[in-house]
Amino acid sequence: MERTGFLMEKLSVALLLIATLLLGGMLFFHFIEGLSFVDAFYFVGITLTTVGYGDFVPTTPLSKVITVLFSFLGIGLVFYSMNVLARAAFEQQERRMRHLFEKHERRILSQAVEKTEEAVEKAETLFEKTESWAEKELKKAEAAKRSKK
Secondary structure (H helix, E strand, O other), X not given: OHHHHHXXXXXXXXXHHHXXXXXXXXXXXXXXXXOOHHHHHHHHHHXXXXXXXXXXXXXXXXXXXXXXXXXXXXXHXXXXXXXXXXXXXXXXXXXXXXXXXXHHHHHHHHHHHHHHHHHHHHHHHHHHHHHHHHHHHHHHHHHHHHHHO
């Protein structure tokens, strides 16, 4: 549980950074490139997801440099966030599988103990019958011996 909390904390920080990057990028491209807020948000989103349709491009030297830096930082952050999210999902699935395994393991062990107890009871009954039969046969043999004398 602690590990998942740690991963969720990392994911929260990463998502907060992505949101900050989206907002900061949107404001930068709105004011420096003169794009509308919607177009600036669209450009930032397309850049961060590596789609890059090419319908909007930076036009000033400053915005070109910022776009390159923004891309490296943002794309890395997006991939990092996906990694943290996937790891959290994987660990949750692993816990679920472990719980199911332990649940079924207990049931299987319980059934094995039950079957073993049944087998022991049958063996004891068979042993008692065999012992009883052996005693009868022994008495018969002794009686036959005595009658021969």
